[in-house]
Amino acid sequence: MDNAAISVEGLTKSFQDQEVLKGVDFKVQGGEIFALLGSNGSGKTTIVNILSTLMKQDGGVVGICGFDLQHQPDHVRQSISLTGQFAAIDGILTGRENLMMIAKLRGVSNPAQVTENLLAKFSLSDAASRRADKYSGGMKRRLDIAMSLIGSPAVIFLDEPTTGLDPEARMEVWDTIKELAEGGTTILLTTQYLEEAEQLADRIGILHGGKIIKTGTLNELREMFPPAKAEYIEKQPTLEEIFLAIVGKKEEM
Ligand SMILES: Nc1ncnc2c1ncn2[C@@H]1O[C@H](COP(=O)(O)OP(=O)(O)OP(=O)(O)O)[C@@H](O)[C@H]1O
Numbered sequence: 001m002d003n004a005a006i007s008v009e010g011l012t013k014s015f016q017d018q019e020v021l022k023g024v025d026f027k028v029q030g031g032e033i034f035a036l037l038g039s040n041g042s043g044k045t046t047i048v049n050i051l052s053t054l055m056k057q058d059g060g061v062v063g064i065c066g067f068d069l070q071h072q073p074d075h076v077r078q079s080i081s082l083t084g085q086f087a088a089i090d091g092i093l094t095g096r097e098n099l100m101m102i103a104k105l106r107g108v109s110n111p112a113q114v115t116e117n118l119l120a121k122f123s124l125s126d127a128a129s130r131r132a133d134k135y136s137g138g139m140k141r142r143l144d145i146a147m148s149l150i151g152s153p154a155v156i157f158l159d160e161p162t163t164g165l166d167p168e169a170r171m172e173v174w175d176t177i178k179e180l181a182e183g184g185t186t187i188l189l190t191t192q193y194l195e196e197a198e199q200l201a202d203r204i205g206i207l208h209g210g211k212i213i214k215t216g217t218l219n220e221l222r223e224m225f226p227p228a229k230a231e232y233i234e235k236q237p238t239l240e241e242i243f244l245a246i247v248g249k250k251e252e253m
Contacts (some may be wrong), residue, residue: 004063005030005155005186006051011060013046020046022210024060028203030154033177033187035197037243038207044190047207048159051188052082065154081153083144083161091133095124095143098132099150106151118146122176138169142176149180156180158189162196174199194239204239208247221246 006028013021020043028034038044049055051062053073062069065079089098099118103111119125122142127135132143141161148156161177162170177200181187191197197204198218205212214221221242237245 035201081148096128
């Protein structure tokens with residue numbers, strides 16, 4: 001097992017006769033934001049569910065923070081946290097109470113201090129005494145991410161962190177995610193928004209047909225496609241154009 005924070009080799013998974021993952025390979029280094037980009041139903045959530053020990057793989061080897069997923073799932077669980085498409089918040093509790101509850105459940109040594117620090121870090125101190133079901137979509141998602149940070153996991157999985165949010169709330173969540181990575185947390189996020197991958201990711205993996213068909217930084221992916229020239233204006237291809245070109249090419253092969 002190498003030093004990568006996340007290392008996935010030959011991951012396979014089928015549901016009945018539907019082969020969803022056909023040998024997925026990728027690595028994420030510590031402190032990196034890696035975006036798993038794929039269309040609806042391509043298997044992004046399946047990968048996150050397997051990596052976060054919620055679902056068993058059929059084959060392949062996964063290492064998280066040096067622990068083998070199949071043989072050391074408890075160690076893996078202690079190193080990670082997952083924020084899914086549906087927030088884990090209890091709406092009748094305040095923001096502060098939600099954080100305190102998780103801090104106590106996870107047995108952190110100073111739950112009140114951890115709670116106040118997280119409220120401040122996520123700009124939720126002013127709203128801390130309000131019921132969480134009265135929060136805006138962006139505030140709820142920020143609270144959800146704050147809750148997932150209790151216990152300082154080394155790796156965070158964010159499954160479609162901004163699905164259903166309006167553009168302003170999406171930008172708030174993006175800022176939060178960028179700050180986390182700057183603090184050294186490794187982040188694997190799934191998204192179907194190309195702009196999200198473009199904004200956040202150090203590297204992007206394109207999941208298509210059950211495999212990661214391309215991995216690279218946005219610039220590396222861009223270099224595969226020469227800039228399109230329109231009259232005298234040079235235009236860089238957008239990630240959307242790159243994605244469609246890669247996925248389209250793959251289907252022709
Ligand atoms: N528990 C399950 N039982 C049967 N089929 C499943 C199960 N979980 C996922 N699938 C199927 O596996 C495929 C991949 O689903 P998955 O949710 O991983 O895709 P996704 O890329 O996350 O999609 P989305 O962007 O819509 O969330 C889909 O065809 C889905 O119907």
